[in-house]
Amino acid sequence: MNNQTLIQIEAVSKQYGPARGGVLALREVSLDIRAGEFLSIIGPSGCGKTTLLKMLGDLLKPSAGYIRVKGKTPADSRRARDCGIVFQTPTLMEWRSIARNIELPLEIVGAPRGERARRALELLDLIRLREFAARYPHELSVGMQQRVAIARALAYQPSILLMDEPFGSLDEMTRERLGQDLLDVWQRARVTIVFVTHSVGEAVRLSDRVAVMSPRPGRIERVIEVDLPRPRPAELRELPRYWELLREVRAALRLNG
């Protein structure tokens, strides 16, 4: 750990159920996540990615090892609202307008009406959906709904965004476009992003570093630095380095051959 470390994951294991007959989902996972970085976690289905992300957000407790978020336990970090969370499906409330969906977390903590409305407009600008403020979720595409879910997760102004396969249910083209939008949000909101995916291309396109996990019980197999230019050029596929990095991640996942 050094002074760049924002999240420290130290020998974290997670066992579901009893030691015999239960499931060892993660075994001694250690990883330091740096302030401001875009870090992806990639690994096969069932390797414990969601489990790890939930422990960072204090939705689950480790069975062994420990986690520090900005030097705090996950429970203290949750109270300080350090993390916003985005899941695979947007889970918006159908009967609330887009603006009021984004305001919801602020309503729960009792923020005054004027402040809520102001913040919702800021966030609508950030995700470039201001003209949809008064619309309802069913009037938006799933991709747009996921942008709203991202805005809602940012309502508290968290310094960390935890994202669990947020574009996993979308077609490839929408997914790429949303990835670009997310990089834009990341740069403008200055958050640290922990992004779970099982797409190798998505991980390389978006990230500063890619943490590759082994099959269950999950471990961090390798952490690959993505030394591609920022902002990422539109013609990323013309860079030989992009393809080398894809190969490196695939090799670490043992997808080659």
Ligand SMILES: Nc1ncnc2c1ncn2[C@@H]1O[C@H](COP(=O)(O)OP(=O)(O)O)[C@@H](O)[C@H]1O
């Ligand atoms: N609540 C639970 N009880 C028992 N086993 C679980 C529970 N949640 C997840 N698991 C198991 O733990 C392993 C890791 O799950 P998960 O973190 O969801 O993996 P991933 O997100 O990488 O697909 C899987 O084998 C899964 O079946």
Ligand SMILES: [Mg+2]
């Ligand atoms: Mg998962």
